[in-house]
Amino acid sequence: MPLSGSKQRISGHSRKAQYSAFTGYVLIVLAVLVGIALLVVSLVQPASFNGLRGLFSDATAPVAQANAAGRTGGRNFLDTVEGYFEAGQQNAELKKEVEIARIRLAEARAVEEENRRLKALLGLGETEVDPVAVARLVGSSSASTRRFAYLGAGRSDGVKPGMPVRSERGIVGRVLESARHSSRVLLITDSESVLPVRRAGDNTVAFAEGRGDGLINIRLINLGINPLKRGDVFVTSGAGGLYRPGIAVAIVTRLTDDGAVARIISNPAATDFVAVEPIWQPDARRGANTPIEEAIGSNETIVGDGAADAAEAGGEPDAQ
Amino acid sequence: MIERRGFTNRRDSSGRRQINRDHSPFLLVFIPWATIMLASYLQSVPIAVTGPLLPPIGFLFMLAWRLLRPGVLPIWSGLIFGVWDDLFSGQPFGSAILLFSAAMLAIEIIDIRFPWRGFAQDWMIAASIAVIYILVATLVSGSRLSLPLFASIVPQLLLSVVAYPFISFIVSRLDKLRLMRLRTIS
Numbered sequence: 001m002p003l004s005g006s007k008q009r010i011s012g013h014s015r016k017a018q019y020s021a022f023t024g025y026v027l028i029v030l031a032v033l034v035g036i037a038l039l040v041v042s043l044v045q046p047a048s049f050n051g052l053r054g055l056f057s058d059a060t061a062p063v064a065q066a067n068a069a070g071r072t073g074g075r076n077f078l079d080t081v082e083g084y085f086e087a088g089q090q091n092a093e094l095k096k097e098v099e100i101a102r103i104r105l106a107e108a109r110a111v112e113e114e115n116r117r118l119k120a121l122l123g124l125g126e127t128e129v130d131p132v133a134v135a136r137l138v139g140s141s142s143a144s145t146r147r148f149a150y151l152g153a154g155r156s157d158g159v160k161p162g163m164p165v166r167s168e169r170g171i172v173g174r175v176l177e178s179a180r181h182s183s184r185v186l187l188i189t190d191s192e193s194v195l196p197v198r199r200a201g202d203n204t205v206a207f208a209e210g211r212g213d214g215l216i217n218i219r220l221i222n223l224g225i226n227p228l229k230r231g232d233v234f235v236t237s238g239a240g241g242l243y244r245p246g247i248a249v250a251i252v253t254r255l256t257d258d259g260a261v262a263r264i265i266s267n268p269a270a271t272d273f274v275a276v277e278p279i280w281q282p283d284a285r286r287g288a289n290t291p292i293e294e295a296i297g298s299n300e301t302i303v304g305d306g307a308a309d310a311a312e313a314g315g316e317p318d319a320q
Numbered sequence: 321m322i323e324r325r326g327f328t329n330r331r332d333s334s335g336r337r338q339i340n341r342d343h344s345p346f347l348l349v350f351i352p353w354a355t356i357m358l359a360s361y362l363q364s365v366p367i368a369v370t371g372p373l374l375p376p377i378g379f380l381f382m383l384a385w386r387l388l389r390p391g392v393l394p395i396w397s398g399l400i401f402g403v404w405d406d407l408f409s410g411q412p413f414g415s416a417i418l419l420f421s422a423a424m425l426a427i428e429i430i431d432i433r434f435p436w437r438g439f440a441q442d443w444m445i446a447a448s449i450a451v452i453y454i455l456v457a458t459l460v461s462g463s464r465l466s467l468p469l470f471a472s473i474v475p476q477l478l479l480s481v482v483a484y485p486f487i488s489f490i491v492s493r494l495d496k497l498r499l500m501r502l503r504t505i506s
Contacts, residue, residue, distance in 0.1 A: 024396055027399070028395045032421045032425065034399070034414075035402060035419070035422075038418075039418055041414065042414050049413035052407065056407040057407075060361065071366075139365050139366070139367065140364065140366065140369075140410075141364065141409060142367070142372065142374045143372055143373075143374045144409050145457070145463050146462065149367065190463065191463040191469060192462070212464070212466070212472060213468045214369055214371055267369055268367055269367040269369050
């Protein structure tokens with residue numbers, strides 16, 4: 001009988017060897033049962049082991065930060081080398097582009113001027129918000145079918161669960177759990193992530209659901225003739241109160257019966273730093289989480305424009 | 321599996337036995353445990369957006385150590401490696417505890433039934449266990465199961481099968497390091 005683990009692999013008549021082999025078998029069968037039990041607990045109540053996970057992701061945060069810095073450095077180096085090979089052709093192209101860009105810049109100045117005038121007319125302020133924290137994405141669940149990323153900022157930087165995470169190009173995901181110095185981010189490509197969006201330019205509203213394979217399903221809310229085209233850009237609509245409206249999310253690549261398949265605009269692998277923004281309308285979140293009886297029974301009124309939208313959208317589905 | 325007894329008295333793969341040179345008891349245990357745990361941690365380092373990119377390297381390292389050096393890992397070690405892997409893998413807690421332990425148990429049963437094996441058989445065993453591991457891990461991951469999701473794990477499946485020989489090569493080199501003879505005082 002093979003006895004993995006004991007120094008002597010043939011138990012023979014040794015009582016001690018026989019007992020230790022038997023104990024090993026008992027332990028491993030117990031481990032399988034414990035595994036099943038823990039799995040059921042964490043599928044039913046996903047937040048059960050957040051503390052433990054957070055503890056270890058905090059412990060490895062310094063190493064992860066160094067890794068992330070190295071990754072960025074490596075990518076920059078490769079870009080530089082690549083740049084040398086394409087220098088001549090690129091030079092010619094860039095000259096042409098600069099010409100066009102100068103013209104566009106002049107146009108943009110005019111538009112900016114007009115924008116300011118119109119905004120002043122409407123009495124709107126600038127909508128930019130200060131990020132809660134700016135940090136590196138230090139890792140991701142790259143061997144699992146879930147799409148999580150790990151962020152190098154946590155509770156000590158003010159990061160709280162639910163806060164949207166964005167890069168300079170667009171939405172990356174939202175914070176799922178935050179430990180002291182690190183946090184876990186649910187990427188928008190995860191199959192449990194649902195994001196209320198609208199088409200840039202008009203108000204075709206839809207949900208952007210991750211597929212788990214890097215693409216996003218755009219599901220239109222108003223069914224009928226599919227108005228989408230390839231190349232349509234979707235931005236956050238602000239419904240649900242979590243994400244500020246107008247941040248780029250995805251670009252349509254293929255049409256389906258009830259919407260489209262889209263590619264994400266902000267690829268977290270290509271970004272260096274990401275910003276964690278405060279929840280856009282905390283009141284709307286609270287409104288969506290408050291049971292209706294409680295809301296009626298209490299004197300507290302829920303203010304904020306997003307409240308009605310949140311109720312309509314059914315809030316953000318809770319992912320683990 | 322039948323092995324020579326008292327092998328430390330003779331010449332073995334890690335060199336001729338000399339007076340006051342012996343295996344380090346620390347390295348004998350530390351190297352396999354450390355490499356498996358390091359591999360489990362490393363799979364959280366790259367940023368993968370499009371889908372599972374890496375094979376489950378922590379799991380493959382455990383398979384390789386267990387198949388190449390049957391006496392090194394105790395059978396209950398699946399539990400410890402599973403807990404560790406669950407902390408970094410992004411899977412719901414408990415999935416690696418279950419799968420790592422079940423894999424250790426499965427290999428133990430295979431060891432009893434087929435004691436004499438070559439590398440090709442080991443590879444086949446590792447490949448089938450890894451494929452089952454990835455499929456079950458996908459089923460219990462808590463994600464919405466759909467066709468695109470299953471399509472996205474195909475590259476990972478193929479990579480895991482191809483990666484096993486490389487990983488077992490690394491493990492065999494590490495095993496030489498593990499069995500290195502160092503100066504002893506006694």
